[in-house]
Amino acid sequence: MSNSQITAVTELDRSHYKTKVYSGGHFIYADEPTDVGGTDEGMPPAALLLASLGSCTAxxxxxxxxxxxxxLDxxxxxxxxxxEEEMNKDTTITRKIEFTGDLTEDERQRLFVIADKCPIHKMLSNPIKIVTS
Structure with missing residues (x-):
């Protein structure tokens, strides 16, 4: 992982609620489902959080x-x-990991330990302070 600071920029105009997200020269949309007024053209923010954890873990x-x-194949x-309405200080993310490949049981168990060492897992497992200006 790079040692440089990770940054992102989000922009939302009068679109309901399709948000442009830029980071490191890359671009994606975040959005909400149509049943809450979005256009469903991107993942909702909570799914992006899960995607961050899942991709970092993998x-x-x-x-x-x-x-x-x-x-490991x-x-x-x-x-x-x-x-969202059920989230509080005890919010739990469930993560089920499946491996394909010719692995020993010891290798599988070691990979489960390594999963908890991903930077996003570490971030989400500790108190996070958000400073807004």
């Missing part, structure tokens, strides 16, 4: 498996979080 596992020469991660 990348961290892949880096480790490649470095250790594990015979693929990684699938299913994630879920409660509904």
């Amino acid at each position: 990348i961290t596992i892949r880096m480790y498996a490649d470095r250790k020469n594990y015979n 693929s990684i699938k991660i299913d994630l879920a979080i409660c509904k």
Whole structure:
């Protein structure tokens, strides 16, 4: 992972609620489903949070498996979080990780340990302070 500061810029005009998201020369949309007034042209913000955790977890596992020469063919991660109105200090994200490949049980167990070492997992597992100006 790069040591430079990670930044993102979001822009929302009068579109309901299609938001442009820019980071490091890349671009995506975030949006809300049509049943709450969005255009459903992008993932909702909570799904983007899950996508961040899932992709970071998969990348961290892949880096480790490649470095250790594990015979790991693929990684699938299913994630879920409660509904927005149910979120509080005890909000839980569930993460189910599946590995495909010729792995020993010890290798599988080690990859589960490595999953918790991804930077996004570490961020989400600790108090986060958000400073707004």
